Every structure is written in structure tokens, then in C-alpha cells.
Amino acid sequence: MHQSAPVFRPRVLHLAQPVDGGVAQVVLDLARAQLADGLQVTAGCPGGELAAGLRDLGAGVHEWRAGRSPGPGLAGEVRRLARLIDEVRPELVHAHSAKAGLAARLAVRGRIPTVFQPHAWSFEAVGGATAALARRWERWGARWADRVVCVSEAERTTGVNAGVRAAYAVIPNGIDLDRFSPAPATPGFSPAPAAPGSSPAPTAARPAPDRAALLPGLDPAAPLVVCVGRLCRQKGQDVLLRAWEQVLRAVPRARLVLVGDGPDRDTLAGRAHPSVHFTGAVADLVPWYRAADLVVLPSRWEGMALAPLEALACGRPVVLTDVNGARESLPPALAARCLVPPEDPEALAGAVAALLPDAPLRASLGDQGRRHVRSTHDVRHTAERVADLYRVLLGAAEGAAEGAAEWPLDTDSGAPEANKETRPPVPSECRESIHS
Template sequence: MLHAVQPGDGGVARVVTDLVRGQLAAGLRVAVACPPGTELAAAVRAEGADAYDWRAGRELGPRLAGETRELARLLRTVRPALVHAHSAKAGLCARLALRGRLPTVYQPHAWSFEAVEGTTAALARRWERWAARWTDRVLCVSDAERRTGENAGVRAAWSVIHNGVDATRFTPEGGSAAPGPGPAGATGGPLVVCVGRLCRQKGQDVLLDAWPAVLAEVPDARLVLVGDGPDAERLRAAAGPWPSVRFAGAVADPAPWYRAADLVVLPSRWEGMALAPLEAMACGRPVVVGDVDGARESLPPGHEALCLVPPGDPAALAAALGRLLGAPGLRHSLGREAREHVLSRFDVRRTGAAVAELYRELAGVRCTEHREPIAQ
């Protein structure tokens, strides 16, 4: 079977890598078509999967027809039994190339029409409604993401399978300090970490707008933004007045940063179900997240009042951060409950088993073994 993927980095890349690892272990022949030179291309080759260079950009544009033809050519080469398309661009090209001729799974990883406005959003909704006829299953990572699609008029066969994380990799142990020196003039204070692509979706601009109010409550607080992206230069300029803010850049493994954090934050404007908060909770860290699709489903029961904030609201975000930074005992108990919650509900092996079952349902794809996750 073939995963068609764009983008080839960030949370989508980590989700696909985990799926590929599990599918190879279960005896499937797995191929991945993704942009060359990306995090995903290197990772799936390291796992032993066939990786094919698909030169597709993130955005729509004049290259779309050529990108679709290139993917169609790869499909003829691989001849998969099933195609699993990840995110909007791959979902567009794969479904145009296939038009229902093979069993097709489309996984939005957050809907494209949430990222745009006006006429562009209306066109994106219209496409998703039309393309559902060429989709054997729309795979959502949260019930909220499915409801968003339904409310947009997408009439499809749905499956909801929550994202999962490798709880043997993301653990509270493994070191208590992140790589490199702390921000100048702010060593020793409580550390807030935000892991995510530096872009409008992830809301780092809202976090920086909130930061002066956080410092008013906790003057020695520190903030590290982990990741890179199109808004990096603008965000660095916005953070200029505060020596307590550090940009760590993109990292191959975010786990040391989660472990170094006293509190992890992701103030997204939209998501399907963000991976970074699950990874942070697996590391035993409390999280503060924007109240977008998947956020409520990812949090332990009872954490909503403390850990959810309205998206795009710097004042509410600052209040939540200040409240938790000032309560180390509460942070400790929230982190412990978060770890237990992820172990019980968001184990990556459970996610992989559910996706394999979906493949069997749609295309008769068989695995050599199927094991339920071992209780932790």
C-alpha cells in the first residue's frame, strides 16, 4: 500500500513514520510518496520502506497538474492495493489521479478550509464535498474533526482513529535539561515550551502577545519556541524586546524539550488533533492548548478548565499560563495524570492496529500478526 504525503515534516511526518513502522512490522509492503529531502523521506527509508520522490509543494498553484501527473506515474509504478493520502495537497492530487479506481483513504490532519478565508475557503469546502465521491473512507483523528467536515457539507464514509504516540520514546525520564544554554538573563525560572511549525495555524503570535502579561505574573519565566517555518522571521522580530524568549529552531527529537519544560503550550487556531500536546503529556508534562478540534478529546477528564483557552485570545492564554506557572504542585499532579491518560488512550500501537483494521475492511490487506497494545 502507498502513503501519499505532503507535507513531509512536522506532526504529519511523525504520524506517517509511526504508521509505516507498525505496518512494516505487521508484514505489509509499504511505500511512501513524499517530497524529497524531507524529514519523512529520511525516516521511512531508515525504517526500511520504499520511498519515492514526489516533488509537490504545500500550496496550490500552476504546478498542480504536473504534481498530479507525477503522483499518477508513481501509482502506476508501485501498483498498490490501497492509497492513504495525508493532508489537503496529497488528498487533492491522489483523488484526482485515482478517481475511485483504487480503495482510497483520505486523512485531512485538519481541514484545508480552516486555513483560509472568503472565496478560497468556499472553494476548498466545495472541493472536499465533491472529492468525497472518490474517497472510500475519510479518516479523522478526532470526533470534532469529523463534525467539522460534516458541518461543511462533506458527505462521506467516516472513521475516527485518534492520533497515538510512542510512550516508550516519550517518557518523563531521559534527562532534565534541554540542549544548549538557556535564554540570557532568565536562567533558573520556570520554563514554558512550545513545539510546532512557526506558522499562523500554531498560534505562536498569540503566545508572544500574551507573554508580557505572563512576565507580569512570573517575572523569571522563560519561553522556548521549538520549530521552524514561514513565520520565523516575523516572530523573532516580535519577540525582540524580551530576553526571556528563545528560538531553538527545528529539532530531530522534541522529547528533551518536553522533559525540560515546566509547562508545554500550543495555542493553535485550528487542528485535527495536535500531536505535540500528546507527546508532552506522555512525558508527564501539563499542557495548555487552544480549544480547537481534538483538544478536548486529547485532555484527561477534568483538565479542561485549567488547560483549554479560546483560540486567538492572548489574555486568556496569559491567565492560564500564569496560573499554572505559579502552582508547581498542581503542575506535578496534572503532569502525572496526563501521562496516565496517554498510556491508557493514545498508545501509537493502538492507533496502528485500528488503521490496519481499516485497511483490511477496505481492501482485504492482510497482516502477519495483530497484537493489542501491552498494558503499561
């Protein structure tokens, strides 16, 4: 009698801190896909919108009181996390971002299969002695991660160059392509017919949504630049504001909208030209992407930001700083026009000012970017690759090696031999010891 393969339904614990921005969106997207696949999904995080969103999806949520950055309270945070793990009894822990990754690895110490996903390395966010300390921790803590998941090859290379000897897997970020898409064609809008054998009219050429609903009083014909992201040093809005004065000299009617909130809002608002608008936190980003003529992300560091992928999926061209993940977010042909060095206001202003007056070029760039994102950054594919990774890590220990073999995963990712090493599965008696 034929016996079906074992059903793959592990208990997965996602740990997250911070609980906003791209990290929160990645956790929500993974939880949604994993719940749909029947996995038992629980999360530990501070309360807030992420916790509420996870509960709405049907995930179990346990409050884990933890600050955003390491500090004197770390020992207590690790103890609370160890108690949470003892209560949940997960078969695999997936820790997101530096703080949760630090606490999770200290709490688990290799006794349960552990995935650490940096979402950009902590040592890139700081300098001097603090950066050196963060690098030393990541080198030391790598022993307690069965996989370090990087969202771009550039992020993996940064870890390798910093001496973080780990078993790496590169799984690029994905987005919900049903949600992030070009605006539907408006009634009465008829793009010029394509010549025989040519491509259809670019989707970015469609009229933008009614901007008056988003920004009352805005001239609907004014060129509109949108920057989406947490208002903080990482995202580089201060660099964009310095560049904006030069943009206005070339395109005087241009308007800039900073979508998002964060600790630097008051400082940025105090420096901003009257043509700059602040929206605060926004629940639905799609109308802002669709309304934009150009989307700009001037980050100082990233792993692979979601905002450029979302903008491109909506058919909007982007200008990005050439930090980790940015080049991999774009089709190669767009790099020359869409990438600028980080912390370079002159280069940023030049790229923005060159694209704003050229609607046909923007339409072409947006359409190329949309097709690239649709083929390479579907969140469903991202979730499938994460599930593959879970199977590999749990397969032998759970007696499901046959099931793991059906879902192969290339975790080498071009890493040097020292970084291609795959840890043997942790025996079940060792994994359970943390719960005793």
C-alpha cells in the same frame, strides 16, 4: 486438514505533502508499524527528511514533486502521481493532508481503495472565497475516498457540518510511549513517601533535566514554558507572544522557548521579548518536554496535534487552545484549567500565569494527563486500527473476508446515517484498470 487464514500483506502507498511536522511523524509511525507487520509499504513524497526517514525504516520511497499548496502546477503533479501509482501498483492508497489528498483522489478517482486523512481540514486554514472553494472541493472529492480518517470526533464533526458527505472513521493520533516518557528519577532524588492507600508521587514532580545543557546561561530556577511546533500562522505563536507580556507581569522570571522552525520565524523573532528563546529545528523533542514546567500550544486550528500528547506522556502539564482535537487530548477534569479560546491572548496569559507558580498543581495535572495519554493514545493501537480499516476495505475484493471479520472496526463514529454509509469494495478488475 486445517487451513490457516490468508496472510494479510497488501501493497500500501502512502502519499504525503507537506512532509514536515505532525503529518510526517504520523506517516513515519504508520510505516514503521506496517513494515513490522509485514505489509509492503511504499511512499510518494517530495524529498527531504520524511523521505530519508522512510528509507531508513526500509520503506520504498518514490519522489513525487509537488508543492505544499494547490496552484498552477496541480495538473502536472496529478499526472506525475498517476505515473507513480502505475509503477508501484498499490492495492490501497493512503493520502495524508489536503494537498496529497487532492492530488491522490484526482489521480485515482475511485479505481483503487483510497483512504484520505485530512490532518485538519483545508478550509479551516483559509478564509473568504478560498475557504468556500476548499469546502466545495472536499464535498465533491469525498466520492473518491473509501474512508475519510479523522483524528478526532471534533474533526469529523467539522467535516459533517461543512457538508462533506463521506464514509468516516475516527482514529485518534497516537505517540510512541517508549520514547515520550517522564525523565528517569535522578540519583539522590527521593519523593516524599505516599500516605497509605494514596497514589504515588506524581511523575511531573521529578526534577527536570539539566536545563543548562539546553539553554546555556538560563537560570535553572526560572519558570520555563515551552511551545513546540512549526513557526507558522496555524500554530499561533504570534498569539503566545502577545500573551507573554502579560505573563511576565505576573511571573517576571519566566522564560519562553519556541521549539521549531518555519516561515514566520523572522517575523516572530522581531516581536519577541528578550526572555523568549528560539531553538530552530530540533531532532529530539523529549529533552525540551522534560525540561519544561509548562507546555503551551496556542493553535488556531488542528485535527489533533501531537505536541500536547507528547508533552503529557512526558508528565508535563499543558495549556491548549480549544480547537479540534484539543479537548479529546485531555482527561475531562483538565479542561477547565488547560483549555482557552483560540486567538485570545488575555485568556492564554491568565491560564499560563495561574499555573506557573503552582508546582503541586502542575505536577497533578501532568500526572493525570500522562495516565490519560498512556491509556488512549498509544501509537501501536492507532496502527492496529488503521490496519483494521485496510482489512475492511480490501477484505471482500481480495477474497479475505474471513480475515477481515477477525479484525472488526467500528467506522460509524457516531456519524449521522448519511455519513455511516460504507462503500462496497471495488472489484479487482476495476482497481487494476488504473494500471493498464
